[in-house]
Amino acid sequence: MAKVLFVNPIIREEDDPRHVPYGMALLASIAMREGHLVQVYDANAWRAPDAVLAQILKADRWDVIGIGGITTAYRSIRHVVQMAKEVAPQALVVAGGGFxxxxxxxIMRLLPQIDVGVVGEAFVSFPELLGRLDAGSRDWAQVPGLVWRDGSGRSHLNPERPLMQDLDRLPYPAWDLFPLDVYFKNSMALFSEEGMLARRRLDVNASYGCSLICRFCFHLGIAGDLEHTVDRDGQRDVTFTYKRLIRYHSPRYVVDLVKHVRERFGVDFIGFLDENLMTMHQSSGKKWLTEIARLWIEEGLQPQCVREGVPHDPERCAGVHWGGTSHATLVSCSHLLYGYESFSPRVLKTIGKGATVETNERSLRWTMEAGIRPIPNQMIGFPDEDFDSIRDNVHAWNRLGLNALPFFATPYPGTEWYQTYKSRILGQYGGDLEAFLLDLGDATRVTAIISKKFNAVELYGLRQLMVQRDLRRIAAYEIEWNRLHRAADKEEVLPA
Ligand code: B12
Structure with missing residues (x-):
């Protein structure tokens, strides 16, 4: 059996750690089920100095050091794999996840310290890799879903690993390997009163997939979106398509899991991580969430305040509240997060999501009428953003009484936007992909600009004017913009 150390990299350095990494917790559990010896160092939770990481890396003779996360964890991942190769050179460094x-x-080129990568879903590929290693083999060419390097340093991507069909075969995540006290301290989710008062929140991912095809979104290759291309030299690469393979845990699995964490860890709130809980409900023939809710009540998980119709009091309320994500074309918990993105008809048409201004507004009204707090997400800087779309948003916020600080539209790797605008994006970083990866954050700052019309200075300025509802200055700048660009156009056509 292999000795495996998982390292959870730092994500959102500027914020407190709030989410146990669900995929890693599942992989740890799977590895233990297969008989391997597993430890976790949660760098995101501990935020400790490097000396601690070095100690952990030396604390045993690890066979495998596993690390993974989303693209914005790149800086931390780079640091950990560099240290891992220095301090524990005997270990096979295995990486996975969205980045x-x-x-x-x-990534194999940028981070030569990574020996093997697990592309897309790792539920089967990772234990297979451990099994091979255990059997003394380091021949990765036969394991679907892996990327590895040959003796010359060239990376090879193996054929795809089919997604697991029966998700209920997954063991429960190994939450007990993570410092839950740190996470419980940051349990509160600022999205609803119940969420705000949560003291012991854990997250559950109940379904995999999303039926939408938003141009700014990426599904980690675990939603049926991942496909391979093979070039003339036989070199494989990934591509992300509109194909989807939507998978659910059964309501029974979900509710038993929640019951388990309630009994084991005393949780009072469950955050559903599902990419889009409500679209998933919709595509299940509107039965899935209803059945979860029925079992939730049957198993005694329904919060006392909901049952008795009284205000939530964390001192008295027994039971488990929950929250998740929704989409503007549906509403049917405590809070629902909505990615409304924009209230401009033109922009909405180009995002690919299928939402309209009407569905955005309707879902907001319905959600509020149902006593659920809607949390709208807005973005600025779409490829087709213009003065009219900016104004449309301000008008909608005024109409609906919304306050929002829009995110900047960001072409994260894996998204259609990244594919479409790749050369433009890299052009903004002098062709240096790593510089772009290191710059990416949570889209509250401008990174690579994909707006055809506006530059960074304009996007920051316009966002500020939107927040202040300053339509007069937006109109004045539109005149200025047109004047400047007319002048620039004229200069361009002047003979040399
Ligand atoms: C929880 C979550 C977060 C958490 C942190 C997650 C974490 N600890 O890594 C927080 C809230 C911090 C977060 C933030 C953001 N997130 Co987020 N987040 C999620 C969410 C909801 C759940 C992730 C999850 O648990 N998935 C389910 C598990 C099973 O998948 P998994 O963890 O990836 O694990 C599987 C594989 O990826 C792989 N794997 C993962 N780790 C490892 C490690 C090893 C060793 C191996 C072998 C394999 C492996 O194997 C697992 C099993 O198959 C997803 C949506 C979703 N439902 O997936 C978005 C998602 C990952 N986030 C996304 C985005 C865009 C963001 C933000 C940029 C959003 C924003 N504008 O602010 C920010 C980044 C902020 C920042 N400054 O860095 C994108 C993807 C980004 C990317 N390109 O990688 C997703 C897919 C949502 C979406 N569709 O757009 N997020």
Missing amino acids: LTSMPHD
Whole structure:
């Protein structure tokens, strides 16, 4: 059996750690079920100095050091794998998750310390890798879903690993390997009163997939979106398509899991991580969430305040509240997060999501009428953003009484936007992909601009004017913009 150390990299350095990494917790559990010896160092939770990481890396003779996360964890991942190779050179460094899946060959080139990568879903590929290692083999060419390097340093991507069909075969995540006290301290989710008062929140991912095809979104290669291309030299690469394979845990699995965490860890709130809980309900013939809710009540998980119709009091309320994500074309918990993105008809048409201004507004009204707090997400800087779309948003906020600080539209790797605007994006970083990866954050700052019309200075300025509802200055700048660009156009056509 292999000795495996998982390292959870730092994500959102500027914020407190709030989410146990669900995929890693599942992989740890799977590895233990297969008989391997597993430890976790949660760098995101501990935020400790490097000396601690070095100690952990030396604390045993690890066979495998596993690390993974989303693209914005790149800086931390880079640091950990560099240290791992220095301090524990005997260990096989294995990486996975969105940062690698979105660009396997690039990551293998940028981070030579990674020995093997697991592309897309790792539920089967990772234990198979451990099994091989255990059997003394380091021949990775036969394991679907892996990316690896040959003796010359060239990376190879193996054929795809089919997604697991029966998700209920998954063991429960190994939450007890993570410092839950740190996470419980940051349990509160600022999205609803119940969420705000949560003291012991854990997250559950109940379904995999999303039926939408938003141009700014990426599904980590675990939603049926991942496909391979093979070039003339036989070199494989990943591509992300509109194909979907939507998978659910059964309501029974979900509710038993929640019951388990209630009994084991005393949780009072469950955050559903599902990419889009409500679209998943919709595509299940509107039965899935209803059945979860029925079992939730049957198993005694319904919060006392909901049952008795009284205000939530965390001192008295027994039971488990929950929250998740929704989409503007549906509403049917405590809070629902909505990615409304924009209230401009033109922009909405180009996002690919199928939402309209009407569905956005309707869902907001319905959600509020149902006593659920809607949390709208807005963005600025779409490829087709213009003065009229900016104004449309301000008008909608005024109409609906919304306050929002829009995010900046960001082409994260793996998204359609990244594919479409790749050369433009890299052009903004002097062709240096790593510089772009290191710059990415949570889209509250401008990174690579994909707006055809506005530059960074304009996007910051316009966002500020939107927040202040300053339509007069937006109109004045539109005149200025047109004047400047007319002048620039004229200069361009002047003979040299
Ligand atoms: C929880 C979550 C977060 C958490 C942190 C997650 C974490 N600890 O890594 C927080 C809230 C911090 C977060 C933030 C953001 N997130 Co987020 N988040 C999620 C969410 C909801 C759940 C992730 C999850 O648990 N998935 C389910 C599990 C099973 O998948 P998994 O963890 O990836 O694990 C599987 C594989 O990826 C792989 N794997 C993962 N780790 C490892 C490790 C090893 C060793 C191996 C072998 C394999 C492996 O194997 C697992 C099993 O198959 C997803 C949506 C979703 N439902 O997936 C979005 C998602 C990952 N986030 C996304 C985005 C865009 C963001 C933000 C940029 C959003 C924003 N504008 O602010 C920010 C980044 C902020 C920042 N400054 O860095 C994108 C993807 C980004 C990317 N390119 O990688 C997703 C897919 C949502 C979406 N569709 O757009 N997020």
